[in-house]
Amino acid sequence: MSTDPSTSSGADTPVPTCYRHPGRETYVRCTRCDRYICPECMRDASVGHQCVECVADGNKSVRRPTTTLGARVPTSDTPVVTYSLIGLCVVAYVAELASVKFFSDFLMVGKAVDQFGVPIAGVGVAEGEWWRLFTSMFLHQRPSGGSFGITHILFNMWALWALGPALERALGRWRFLALYLLSGLGGNVLLYLVDPTGSAVGASGAIFGLFGAFFIIARKFGGQVGPIVFLLVINLVITFSVPGISWEGHIGGLVTGALLALAFVYAPANRRQAVHVGASLGMLVLLVALVVVKTSQVTSGAA
Incomplete structure (x- = not known):
């Protein structure tokens, strides 16, 4: 997680806001794309937090496990x-x-x-x-x-x-x-x-x-x-x-x-x-x- 500690740099310095919610002030950035994200948009990562879009992009590159016959392992046990x-x-x-x-x-x-x-x-x-x-x-x-x-x-x-x-x-x-x-x-x-x-x-x-x-x-x-x-x-x-x-x-x-x-x-x-x-x-x-x-x-x- 990276933060911007310069909170008192003067009135001319704009306060950072969430890229998805412009009305919400935040100093937390996505460790992957470096955009500011509010608590609602934070997703826990191995290091720091990531935004919802980076998490979704990362999931696309992860192959779902398959059975011996090549079928995707279902996310639910319900047949x-x-x-x-x-x-x-x-x-x-x-x-x-x-x-x-x-x-x-x-x-x-x-x-x-x-x-x-x-x-x-x-x-x-x-x-x-x-x-x-x-x-x-x-x-x-x-x-x-x-x-x-x-x-x-x-x-x-x-x-x-x-x-x-x-x-x-x-x-x-x-x-x-x-x-x-x-x-x-x-x-x-x-x-x-x-x-x-x-x-x-x-x-x-x-x-x-x-x-x-x-x-x-x-x-x-x-x-x-x-x-x-x-x-x-x-x-x-x-x-x-x-x-x-x-x-x-x-x-x-x-x-x-x-x-x-x-x-x-x-x-x-x-x-x-x-x-x-x-x-x-x-x-x-x-x-x-x-x-x-x-x-x-x-x-x-x-x-």
């Missing part, structure tokens, strides 16, 4: 994306409880047919309702809508709460969000390819993508994989043994999540960001292309 996804699923569940139409308008169905197998015009992905590929991953079975009812959303939200924070910290927010959404999309795309007249709801495809990614990341960095393998095996057994469960959604999400995790984990350090973005965009393009091809087949009667 914002995980909690936001849980919140969206809960809000959607309340909406579908209040309106059956909300549920039917946003569930996943490729080409809707009636009980006699006659196509229903205007309903399904093949009829231009492409948003069903995304919106369905936020819906869950209604209490009277199947073998599981409310336990469907309870288990999926528990799994997201259990796995999400760790993956979000390791991958960073945008990678984690891409992993979740693309895994859910991958599950719905596989259902569309295998059974275009089938329907499904749930975050299970995205959750299975998290299972696959957690296994890949833990295996790469020497973490314990036993618990996630056990959980995955149990869920696969349930998937193929309980009627009414979309195995396509689960397997599609698992494969998509595992492939993305492989790209995230094994990307060269000097090109990590480009590979991560490229892998995410490449997966999206691939899934969209598969939907376009299948839609062409369905609409032409070749499905």
